[in-house]
Amino acid sequence: MSYQVPAGVEFPGMAQWPVTLRYQQVVLRPLRRSDRAQWDRVRLANREWLKPWDATSPIPSHPGPRSFGQMARRYRQQARQGIALPWALCWDAGWPERPTFASDCPLAGQLTVAGITYGSARLASVGYWIDRGLAGRGLMPTAVALATDYCHQVLGLHRVEVHIRPENTNSLRVVEKLGFRPEGMKPKFLHINGDWRDHYSFALHDDEVPEGLLNRYLADKAN
Numbered sequence: 001m002s003y004q005v006p007a008g009v010e011f012p013g014m015a016q017w018p019v020t021l022r023y024q025q026v027v028l029r030p031l032r033r034s035d036r037a038q039w040d041r042v043r044l045a046n047r048e049w050l051k052p053w054d055a056t057s058p059i060p061s062h063p064g065p066r067s068f069g070q071m072a073r074r075y076r077q078q079a080r081q082g083i084a085l086p087w088a089l090c091w092d093a094g095w096p097e098r099p100t101f102a103s104d105c106p107l108a109g110q111l112t113v114a115g116i117t118y119g120s121a122r123l124a125s126v127g128y129w130i131d132r133g134l135a136g137r138g139l140m141p142t143a144v145a146l147a148t149d150y151c152h153q154v155l156g157l158h159r160v161e162v163h164i165r166p167e168n169t170n171s172l173r174v175v176e177k178l179g180f181r182p183e184g185m186k187p188k189f190l191h192i193n194g195d196w197r198d199h200y201s202f203a204l205h206d207d208e209v210p211e212g213l214l215n216r217y218l219a220d221k222a223n
Contacts, residue, residue, distance in 0.1 A: 003153055003212045009146070010102070015154050017079040020102045021087075023214065025095045026142045027105045028087040031075055035088055036068045038107040042131050049132045051193060053168055058191040075112070085113035085150075089143050091134055108134050111143050113151060113160075123159035124151055128171075135170060138221075141177045145214040148178075152206040152213075159206075163189060163199040175202045178217055179209075 005011045010022040018030040031039075043050065075086035090105030109130035116124040126147055130140050144162075151157040162180055164171045180202035188196035209216055 003149075003210060004215070006212070006214050006218060009214065011146075011150070011154075013154065015082075017082075017085070019085065019150070021146045021150060022102055023142055023146055025092045026139055026146065027090040027092055027102045028111060028143055028146055029090060029102050029105065030079070031072055031086045031088040031110065033069055033072045035072070035107050039068055042107060042109070046129075046132050050129055053129065053165060053171070054193055056191050056194050058196070078114075083114075083116045085116070085147065087111045087113075087143075087147070089128070089130060089139070091137075091139055108139070111140075111147055113147055116151075116155070116157070121159070122157045123161065124155075124157055125161040125163060127162075128174075140174050141217060142214065144174060145178055145212075145217045148204060148209075148213045152209070157206070160204050162202045164202070165192060165197055165199055172200070177220075178204075178213060179220075180204050181208070 006023065008024055010020065012019055012021075019028075020030070021028040072086075075084060078084035079086055087110065088107045089109035089111050090102070091108045092100045092102075092105050094100055109128065111126065111128040113124050113126055126144060128140060128144065148160045151160050162171075162175050163186065164175065166172075166185075181204060183201045183203055186199050186201050189199040189201075190197060204213065
């Protein structure tokens, strides 16, 4: 079975940042320094909901970016180096009657493809968060499917991974809906919310979804 871009999807054929992906109301566009006000507002409104899943530094003297501007600049550098895809996750509430240009869609969360590796591995991992008020609408599964298809079909990656804390039932539902293959527990895998935390690992190889993940997800929803 060969891959075909789903109807209604905006999907570039070349791997050159900046990249924007879209399916109906769901938009993945580059995270920009000008998103600071929106990002601060969404993060503040969701602070308690997101805190248990936020990455932290195990080295107090190296806490990571201290401001949104530093974070956005670091992401932009990584994107230009081809080792990350830092997307703002957006929800176009006006689609299809009053669609918004992708570049103007309001921020609803983030989805970042990190650790892009070529050579004999050809893999990457996906991390994400979303405004609690938009959770449960199918936005995140659609976004993860879009990002995975881009990694497989455009970047030519073989493997896409997702690592999730066992307590994070909302994120676990995303990979379950998409059919990511569970690969077991990784003890103390990432430093999250102030300590080393266990994570379940999930993966999907390109040859497991030759028709494309978004196509499979949409077909499953229709049945």
